[in-house]
Amino acid sequence: MKLVTFQENNEEKVGVLKNDSVYTLSKLVELYNVSNNESVLMEDNMLSVIKNNDRDIAKVWDWAQSDFGQVSAAESSKNEVKISAPISNPGKVVCVGNNYMDHCIEQNVEPPKKPMIFSKWPSCIIANGEEIKLPKDSEQVDYEAELAVIIGKGGKNISEEDALDHVFGYTIINDVSARDIQFEDVQWVRGKSYDTFAPLGPVIVTKDEIEDPHNLDIKLEVNGKALQDSNTKNLIFKIPNIISYLSKGFTFEAGDIIATGTPHGVGVFRDPQVFLQSGDTCKIEIESIGTLENKVK
Structure with missing residues (x-):
């Protein structure tokens, strides 16, 4: 569904x-x-x-x-x-950083030994077709195409074997990031959580329709130019591991969102760098889910 x-x-x-x-x-x-x-x-x-x-x-x-x-x-x-955005008021939006091997390679960094975690405020969620608004205090707003997991059944200390039983479905999220703010602050929440910095949707595909969430093509275009093109098989930490790892520290609730990380091709690590500009159109496509498209203002 x-x-x-x-x-x-x-x-x-x-x-x-x-x-x-x-x-x-x-x-x-x-x-x-x-x-x-x-x-x-x-x-x-x-x-x-x-x-x-x-x-x-x-x-x-x-x-x-x-x-x-x-x-x-x-x-x-x-x-x-x-x-509208499929969920506008989740309790948590938890994000995993550096979770694609190809993304680690483009940064010339070692892949993390454990999931690298940060969060975005739910207030930055917008729908497919709504505008990403560029903040006045950033000149380096970047895109990140990501598969998002929607938690269906809450819990704590969830085993990896049972983790997918706690998944309701999947959607698309764009982890929009103000890179200059992100790196200046050291911790990432402010640079990741400006209003409109989490386009989400347009649908939630129930998990029964996704045969393998770790084998989905994921692509992003800006103004029709392909900038990200990978597959979720390149995830370093798979979804059951992420859920189990995180649930050791806090309780998941129904409707919580996990953004699983972005593949290579983000603007900050391109040569020359590519950052979103007013008038741009950012489009993400994930196999079996659909297309999330937003203009930039």
């Missing part, structure tokens, strides 16, 4: 995206309950859906796909609604 958060008539809703149609999840549930004499409950809020309705979503969507004619009342054209 490809889940989206969208705006319709000034109301936030959760939907399932299929081709060019969005099916409002709450309406699907209503139709499902009437047809099957059940009482499934589901709120129009992505965090609530992730926390409470993992199995119910699959059950309702399997029923809907058996005959789309019966759920036409829940259908809207994708072009008629405004797609």
